[in-house]
Amino acid sequence: MGFSAKTTYGLLALMELAGVEARGERLQVGEIAARQAIPERYLEQMMTSLRRAGFVRSVRGARGGYLLAKPATEISLADAINCLEGEAEHLEPSQGTCELQLISALAEELRAERVAKLQKISLADFLSKRDAMLQAQTMYFI
Numbered sequence: 001m002g003f004s005a006k007t008t009y010g011l012l013a014l015m016e017l018a019g020v021e022a023r024g025e026r027l028q029v030g031e032i033a034a035r036q037a038i039p040e041r042y043l044e045q046m047m048t049s050l051r052r053a054g055f056v057r058s059v060r061g062a063r064g065g066y067l068l069a070k071p072a073t074e075i076s077l078a079d080a081i082n083c084l085e086g087e088a089e090h091l092e093p094s095q096g097t098c099e100l101q102l103i104s105a106l107a108e109e110l111r112a113e114r115v116a117k118l119q120k121i122s123l124a125d126f127l128s129k130r131d132a133m134l135q136a137q138t139m140y141f142i
Helices: 005-021 029-036 040-052 077-085 098-119 123-137
Strands: 056-059 065-068
Touching: 005 029, 005 040, 005 065, 005 077, 005 123, 029 040, 029 065, 040 056, 040 077, 077 098, 077 123
Parallel strands: none
Antiparallel strands: 056 065
16 A cells, blocks of 8 residues: 555655755745655645644744754654544445455554554654665765
8 A cells, every 4th residue: 555646745855854954945836846846736735734723823024944843853754644534434444345344454454553653653754764765875996
């Protein structure tokens, strides 16, 4: 089970903001869109959702842009993904045929495992993994 384009783009935007968090910088939508090859208008919609949910805040003006509303260590991937994807629709497992009950139970079990795993990963953890990957890719050959 992967992520939708909307969720992937939203996570990319959050990672960009987390990357500049320590320096206190703000990023404009156009900067994030260019860095991550995200359609700008689509990203604007996601940033609005993330702002309304309290993950990011915006600053107006010539030097304005977006920044994280709280530290990256306090943002779990589960919460961010839930904001971007919305609440999953749950089927009542006790209704329908035996087969439908089995499928519903499996879907609920997978959803619960996914949420539990994502709840343990903060945006800061995810950024650390990215930085480690970038470090490993930086090799010099003579």
